[in-house]
Amino acid sequence: MATFLRGSILHFLRDPGAEPDPAAWEYFDDGCLKIVDGRVAALGPAPDILKARTPQDTLHDHSGKLILPGFVDTHVHYAQVDVIASYGRQLLDWLNDYTFPAERAFADPEHGRRIAKLFLDTLLRHGTTTAAVYPTVHKQSVDAFFEEAERRNLRMVCGKILMDRNSPDYLRDDVAGAERDCRDLIERWHGKARLGYALTPRFAPTSSPEQLAMIGRLYAETPGLWMQTHLAENLDEIAWVKQLFPEARSYLDVYDRFGLLGPRSVFAHCIHLDEADRARFVASNSAMSFCPTSNLFIGSGFFDLEAARRLGVRVGLATDVGGGTSYSMLQTLAEAYKVLMTHGQRLNAWRGLWLATLGGAECLSLDGKIGNFTAGKEADCVVLDLAATPVLDRRMQVAKTLEERLFALMILGDDRVAAKTYILGE
Ligand code: GUN
Numbered sequence: 001m002a003t004f005l006r007g008s009i010l011h012f013l014r015d016p017g018a019e020p021d022p023a024a025w026e027y028f029d030d031g032c033l034k035i036v037d038g039r040v041a042a043l044g045p046a047p048d049i050l051k052a053r054t055p056q057d058t059l060h061d062h063s064g065k066l067i068l069p070g071f072v073d074t075h076v077h078y079a080q081v082d083v084i085a086s087y088g089r090q091l092l093d094w095l096n097d098y099t100f101p102a103e104r105a106f107a108d109p110e111h112g113r114r115i116a117k118l119f120l121d122t123l124l125r126h127g128t129t130t131a132a133v134y135p136t137v138h139k140q141s142v143d144a145f146f147e148e149a150e151r152r153n154l155r156m157v158c159g160k161i162l163m164d165r166n167s168p169d170y171l172r173d174d175v176a177g178a179e180r181d182c183r184d185l186i187e188r189w190h191g192k193a194r195l196g197y198a199l200t201p202r203f204a205p206t207s208s209p210e211q212l213a214m215i216g217r218l219y220a221e222t223p224g225l226w227m228q229t230h231l232a233e234n235l236d237e238i239a240w241v242k243q244l245f246p247e248a249r250s251y252l253d254v255y256d257r258f259g260l261l262g263p264r265s266v267f268a269h270c271i272h273l274d275e276a277d278r279a280r281f282v283a284s285n286s287a288m289s290f291c292p293t294s295n296l297f298i299g300s301g302f303f304d305l306e307a308a309r310r311l312g313v314r315v316g317l318a319t320d321v322g323g324g325t326s327y328s329m330l331q332t333l334a335e336a337y338k339v340l341m342t343h344g345q346r347l348n349a350w351r352g353l354w355l356a357t358l359g360g361a362e363c364l365s366l367d368g369k370i371g372n373f374t375a376g377k378e379a380d381c382v383v384l385d386l387a388a389t390p391v392l393d394r395r396m397q398v399a400k401t402l403e404e405r406l407f408a409l410m411i412l413g414d415d416r417v418a419a420k421t422y423i424l425g426e
Pocket residue numbers: 077091095099202203230233294320323
């Protein structure tokens with residue numbers, strides 16, 4: 001039995017670039033996606049694809065709406081649901097005043113489950129189907145998250161936050177305990193259903209050299225793990241890292257010395273980097289998460305997309321809630337556009353929607369499984385109603401080209417346009 005989704009369908013085959021290359025995407029104005037056993041079986045013009053339909057098959061007709069691969073949020077904190085929109089602090093004060101106290105509550109597994117449910121339902125309502133997620137230092141916060149993700153059949157990456165110093169004692173682990181917890185959680189969750197485990201040192205200041213060394217050992221010895229952390233977000237943070245690790249050439253070099261770079265390593269923010277750092281990204285094939293709403297809200301600075309992409313560094317988009325101010329990957333794209341404008345770069349709609357889908361999948365090394373609609377991919381997708389608000393509706397009516405419509409979607413869209421989200425065709 002197959003499921004057919006009919007509507008306008010857009011997906012990407014690679015980065016369209018700053019001067020968009022039309023060979024990088026496929027668009028079907030009246031398209032159809034055929035899904036069998038949760039995977040893409042065929043994509044093409046509706047009249048062609050629907051020829052194969054039998055009476056047992058299901059057809060969902062979304063004509064007039066736009067179907068995209070589900071959004072991929074490459075960096076977000078589920079434990080910061082209650083931190084979003086907290087006033088007036090830059091990174092280090094923001095962590096101390098708002099974030100650490102909020103994360104303390106996750107010692108209670110019941111709280112973790114409640115927030116995990118709320119968080120995942122919120123992602124789905126925004127059309128986000130995969131994310132790389134930070135829980136808290138508490139092992140039970142990871143169990144709560146993965147249990148709820150598995151219940152919803154989602155492809156998700158997560159792993160216990162590691163922090164054994166420079167943080168409140170109620171959020172501190174230690175090297176041996178953290179290693180035990182990681183091994184236990186990896187055993188329980190890594191590769192189960194659609195879930196993957198990420199070693200997650202919060203950031204260099206909150207891990208001792210001994211803990212970073214332990215993480216490097218685990219990373220080297222366990223195939224298929226991810227490593228995610230924060231990097232070069234804020235100037236005070238960078239000065240602190242310099243003080244704590246005087247022997248390192250740069251912030252990135254701290255992680256490098258402990259073996260934390262690599263094709264499954266995802267670094268959030270990456271604002272204040274130099275050319276040597278970028279060269280290490282290239283050589284190690286590490287990835288970056290671009291978090292525009294967070295970088296604006298916490299006053300951190302402006303990500304340089306061109307510098308990364310020119311070198312071929314993989315970049316994904318990320319909300320970074322609760323530092324970020326929206327779960328919507330469309331709103332995040334609108335802010336990305338503005339951030340890039342501040343230093344003379346432009347984000348066209350093609351590249352924007354690529355970033356939010358296949359770009360994110362590439363960033364997380366998940367592009368073999370998700371991110372577009374090539375045959376065999378897992379059929380996670382979002383149906384967008386481009387007339388969901390009066391402002392959008394009017395703008396769409398006067399738009400002359402598809403590109404103009406997609407750009408208006410990226411600047412004006414939010415959760416109200418996400419009409420339906422499909423997970424594995426359901
Ligand atoms: N750096 C270390 N921890 C965090 C966090 O929770 N959010 C952000 N934006 N940056 C961090």
